[in-house]
Amino acid sequence: MKSHFERMRNVAVPLLVFTFVFAYANLAAAESAARPSAQAGASAAMPAHEVLLDDLPQVTTTTRSKPVEIPMRGPLLPNSPHAPQVISPESKLSPAPAEGGLRTTPGTLRSFNGEGELGCGGFIPSDHALATNASNEVQVINSCITVFTSTGAVVAGFPKSLNTFFGVAGDLIGDPRALYDWHSGRWIILAEDFSANNILLAASTTASPTGAYHIYSISGTTGNQLPGCADFPMMGQDNNEIADAKGAIFVSFDRFNCSSGAFIDDVVWILPKTPIYAGAGFGFNFFFNFNVGGATLDHIQPANVMGKPDQPDSEFLINTFDFNAPNFCLFPNPCN
Numbered sequence: 001m002k003s004h005f006e007r008m009r010n011v012a013v014p015l016l017v018f019t020f021v022f023a024y025a026n027l028a029a030a031e032s033a034a035r036p037s038a039q040a041g042a043s044a045a046m047p048a049h050e051v052l053l054d055d056l057p058q059v060t061t062t063t064r065s066k067p068v069e070i071p072m073r074g075p076l077l078p079n080s081p082h083a084p085q086v087i088s089p090e091s092k093l094s095p096a097p098a099e100g101g102l103r104t105t106p107g108t109l110r111s112f113n114g115e116g117e118l119g120c121g122g123f124i125p126s127d128h129a130l131a132t133n134a135s136n137e138v139q140v141i142n143s144c145i146t147v148f149t150s151t152g153a154v155v156a157g158f159p160k161s162l163n164t165f166f167g168v169a170g171d172l173i174g175d176p177r178a179l180y181d182w183h184s185g186r187w188i189i190l191a192e193d194f195s196a197n198n199i200l201l202a203a204s205t206t207a208s209p210t211g212a213y214h215i216y217s218i219s220g221t222t223g224n225q226l227p228g229c230a231d232f233p234m235m236g237q238d239n240n241e242i243a244d245a246k247g248a249i250f251v252s253f254d255r256f257n258c259s260s261g262a263f264i265d266d267v268v269w270i271l272p273k274t275p276i277y278a279g280a281g282f283g284f285n286f287f288f289n290f291n292v293g294g295a296t297l298d299h300i301q302p303a304n305v306m307g308k309p310d311q312p313d314s315e316f317l318i319n320t321f322d323f324n325a326p327n328f329c330l331f332p333n334p335c336n
Contacts, residue, residue: 038268038287043223046273048214048279050205051166055162059120059144112152115159120144125173131178131187136209140176140189147209155210162191166202166215171195182308185248186277189213190235192253197221197229199251199269202278205300219270221255222286224335227266228255233312237273240311246273250302250315255288265289266300268317295321 025206069307100259116127121143129140136155137148144159162176163169173289177190185207191200220230235251241248257262268287290297303316 038290044283047281054210056104129176129178131180142174166200183239229258236306244272
């Protein structure tokens with residue numbers, strides 16, 4: 001998250017990317033000079049409660065006299081929004097595709113304005129998430145959730161309060177994430193409850209983004225097994241797991257000491273889709289203390305498997321050496 005400061009993730013770091021491959025309960029890694037390692041465990045989540053998104057009241061323009069700043073954990077850097085990035089001399093731009101060749105990034109089909117914090121909770125920063133299927137777009141910011149049609153029109157009755165949606169009135173929540181599961185036809189929404197140190201997860205019961213959702217609240221301490229305060233959750237998914245034919249929702253987050261703010265490690269949960277889509281309680285595996293070459297990794301991003309026919313046997317977790325890496329570099333000092 002960001003306040004009047006920019007996170008270390010937004011400044012230049014050595015452009016070395018490590019990719020990890022995981023099975024459901026079996027950690028595996030490609031051979032390298034610095035072999036990745038992590039510890040593993042198991043926990044459980046209680047059954048969900050259900051909420052009908054379309055029935056929630058519409059958010060009207062915020063009456064706040066000034067914006068509300070979302071708290072931040074971890075290292076701080078004086079704000080420099082116009083500072084240029086320091087690029088490693090070894091880095092190179094990707095070559096343009098050959099004329100008539102395959103373009104891996106699709107072009108823009110339609111452009112329209114999304115929801116902003118000005119008309120919702122007035123939070124700084126807005127922290128934006130977006131998911132889409134063939135009929136709708138779902139946008140989530142720190143205070144609101146908004147559903148759009150495929151043409152960019154706001155669905156009647158939106159935006160809705162994210163606090164009301166997750167059932168945590170009065171709590172400070174943010175850092176939203178959103179995905180659409182094309183394989184099962186479900187919307188998945190994630191956020192963090194900073195007041196209660198919980199990770200909030202919602203999964204739709206159908207392909208309709210305005211319908212019913214199963215709502216889960218899972219402790220950021222992973223069932224009191226990993227004490228500390230969670231921050232900056234990230235999310236990915238796959239369509240097939242050893243223990244679940246529907247696949248898993250991968251949730252990662254940084255863990256900090258709640259008192260000192262010192263970084264501890266990054267945690268990854270592997271949440272099975274079948275019980276979540278049914279609103280049932282479930283057990284899940286988790287990994288923590290990811291380490292490469294003596295550096296405890298932060299900001300681990302699970303990949304998002306998008307294609308219906310894709311059935312990977314492993315999940316990729318991607319990381320760049322960030323604020324906890326040795327010899328990371330900050331503007332204006334050049335990278336080594």
